[in-house]
Amino acid sequence: MAEFRHILANFHELLQTKTNGGAAAARNFGLAKAKGDYICFIDADDEIKETFFERLLSRMKDNVALVSVGILEKYLKLGTEDYKFCTATPRRNEGETNRHYALRNLLQSGELYSAVTKIYRGDIIRKNKLRFDETMNFGEDTKFVLRYLGSFSDDYQIAFIPEPLYIYNYGTKTSTVSKSALDWKNWQRSYINIKNWYLEGEKNPDKLLLKKFLARYRISHKLAIARSDLKFKEQTKYASPFSLIGSKMLLFAKDKWG
Numbered sequence: 001m002a003e004f005r006h007i008l009a010n011f012h013e014l015l016q017t018k019t020n021g022g023a024a025a026a027r028n029f030g031l032a033k034a035k036g037d038y039i040c041f042i043d044a045d046d047e048i049k050e051t052f053f054e055r056l057l058s059r060m061k062d063n064v065a066l067v068s069v070g071i072l073e074k075y076l077k078l079g080t081e082d083y084k085f086c087t088a089t090p091r092r093n094e095g096e097t098n099r100h101y102a103l104r105n106l107l108q109s110g111e112l113y114s115a116v117t118k119i120y121r122g123d124i125i126r127k128n129k130l131r132f133d134e135t136m137n138f139g140e141d142t143k144f145v146l147r148y149l150g151s152f153s154d155d156y157q158i159a160f161i162p163e164p165l166y167i168y169n170y171g172t173k174t175s176t177v178s179k180s181a182l183d184w185k186n187w188q189r190s191y192i193n194i195k196n197w198y199l200e201g202e203k204n205p206d207k208l209l210l211k212k213f214l215a216r217y218r219i220s221h222k223l224a225i226a227r228s229d230l231k232f233k234e235q236t237k238y239a240s241p242f243s244l245i246g247s248k249m250l251l252f253a254k255d256k257w258g
Contacts, residue, residue: 046168064159066156071086086163112158115145138180143193182238194213
């Protein structure tokens with residue numbers, strides 16, 4: 001803890017971009033300047049618990065390349081809260097590659113979708129010149145995380161801390177469901193990126209897992225539309241009324257019974 005406080009005490013440089021180019025551009029600007037051993041991303045409208053960095057660093061051992069924590073989701077307009085990724089995460093199976101494990105995690109729990117809630121090794125990012133894809137306005141987080149995971153050997157581990165140390169605030173201007181999440185073409189492009197990443201490095205790809213993942217993406221797309229602030233008639237421009245009604249029922253059941 002004393003060492004961690006020393007690190008914070010020596011943090012003194014605040015960088016600011018000249019123009020607002022979006023999250024990907026801002027993160028790339030920071031990555032170009034970063035020189036430290038470890039790197040984290042925190043969205044501007046989110047919060048972190050006081051022990052966030054301390055807990056992440058405590059798990060970043062020599063054989064660990066990535067650590068991820070749980071999330072406290074605050075729905076500001078509703079005045080409700082929810083916890084995500086706060087139960088034990090299934091570990092990587094013996095003989096399972098990091099690529100296969102990552103795809104399985106995305107399908108089963110989804111902890112590896114977002115670039116936030118995590119700590120990365122700076123040397124791995126710099127060695128592989130990893131950056132966010134600024135041409136994407138959807139799925140760029142996942143693309144970065146997967147490129148990072150694909151840049152080190154299976155000797156490294158991925159660790160999880162099932163504690164809500166990252167606070168995601170829903171209801172701010174930037175946390176609402178964006179239009180980019182309503183268009184299936186964006187989901188499809190993201191899926192193709194993930195599929196290609198998996199196939200290019202997996203010697204024995206699991207085609208059934210990929211099919212399940214595509215089905216999961218289709219469901220998530222419908223849920224994103226149903227969760228948006230658009231009126232129902234406007235939502236039907238992106239999905240059929242029948243699928244939207246089913247999605248809204250799922251969301252209602254989740255909010256009511258968890």
